Amino acid sequence: MQFQGTKDYVATEDLKIAVNAAVTLERPLLVKGEPGTGKTELARQVADALGLRMIEWNVKSTTRAQQGLYEYDAVSRLRDSQLGDERVHDVKNYIKRGKLWEAFDADEKVVLLIDEIDKADIEFPNDLLQELDKMEFHVYETGETIRAKQRPIMIITSNNEKELPDAFLRRCFFHYIQFPDAETMRKIVEVHHPGIKDSLLTTALTQFYEIRDTAGLKKKPSTSEVLDWLKLLLAEDLTAEDLKRDGADALPKLHGALLKNEQDVHLFERLAFMARGRR
Incomplete structure (x- = not known):
């Protein structure tokens, strides 16, 4: 067995x-x-x-x-x-x-x-x-x-x-x-969202791990949350280009699937404000 x-x-x-x-x-x-x-x-x-x-x-x-x-x-x-x-x-x-x-x-x-x-x-x-x-x-x-x-x-x-x-x-x-590394996460995503475009997945996972690694985050997004986020991105037919962020917009698209409290949302808003101030 x-x-x-x-x-x-x-x-x-x-x-x-x-x-x-x-x-x-x-x-x-x-x-x-x-x-x-x-x-x-x-x-x-x-x-x-x-x-x-x-x-x-x-x-x-x-x-x-x-x-x-x-x-x-x-x-x-x-x-x-x-x-x-x-x-x-x-x-x-x-x-x-x-x-x-x-x-x-x-x-x-x-x-x-x-x-x-x-x-x-x-x-x-x-x-x-x-x-x-x-x-x-x-x-x-x-x-x-x-x-x-x-x-x-x-x-x-x-x-x-x-x-x-x-x-x-x-x-x-x-x-x-252990929390899945990027390679394992790709395999998990393929199970739940087979055939997802590689460019979209690469950009999305890069953003996802950047968010998880952000200092001061109260609740790191989990595997189930990134799967929900990808489901929304696919439903909205967004592309890798659509996900690109600049300093003025630190929050990811449809961030409500990843960030689950106001403290973390405010953290990314402050990061965007600081980025604009350095310009």
């Missing part, structure tokens, strides 16, 4: 090695990188490439680890008991299975994505240590132990918003997705 990328996803050699190492070691793959570098999409493409079903657990700031196992709805059971509902005699009627339970209970191997784990409370990763190690958990209300029928391929993403505990990191195989 080897991941070699897909026609819809450009995977670098080191990323392929990381995925296959995690699969071999049967450890979760912890993937970090800038937002928009394809961390979430990686899980989908691994599932597609290996012909496996994917189960997705999107973590929010309010998410608790217990929700990934199961939740017991005591309020509904109390209400049903007051109404004389026969369902109340079987506690299983009030157990809601979580994404981990769904993955553990699958007869076939699945890909389990735990997306943006760093959004949750700092104790969230620690609360999953036993489940990651033993691939089992106990349901106290029913007295049963849920064990994974097939160990899932687990991919965990993080945007590095907060540090993850050492005990959790020890249980993972780690990979940081």
Whole structure:
């Protein structure tokens, strides 16, 4: 079971090695990188490439680890008991299975994505240590132990918003997705916008990397944003000549696809003003 990328996803050699190492070691793959570098999409493409079903657990700031196992709805059971509902005699009627339970209970191997784990409370990763190690958990209300029928391929993403505990990191195989260089970016663009004119792509990517390298930028544009920008350029039928800028116009065409806050827009406006002052 080897991941070699897909026609819809450009995977670098080191990323392929990381995925296959995690699969071999049967450890979760912890993937970090800038937002928009394809961390979430990686899980989908691994599932597609290996012909496996994917189960997705999107973590929010309010998410608790217990929700990934199961939740017991005591309020509904109390209400049903007051109404004389026969369902109340079987506690299983009030157990809601979580994404981990769904993955553990699958007869076939699945890909389990735990997306943006760093959004949750700092104790969230620690609360999953036993489940990651033993691939089992106990349901106290029913007295049963849920064990994974097939160990899932687990991919965990993080945007590095907060540090993850050492005990959790020890249980993972780690990979940081570097921001694509220009050559890799060309391959990514070709997947999404096949046949784009080389002159337009060269000029657009030159501007894109210049913007990313601008000192003082609050939010650097990501891979997903340059793809959106190129889609707009193609829709407007713009040419490489149309993209050319001078000092009086430092903002790129359709800059709203690349610059996502007023601070960065003002930065480029100041650069244009300074350029005009030097004339």
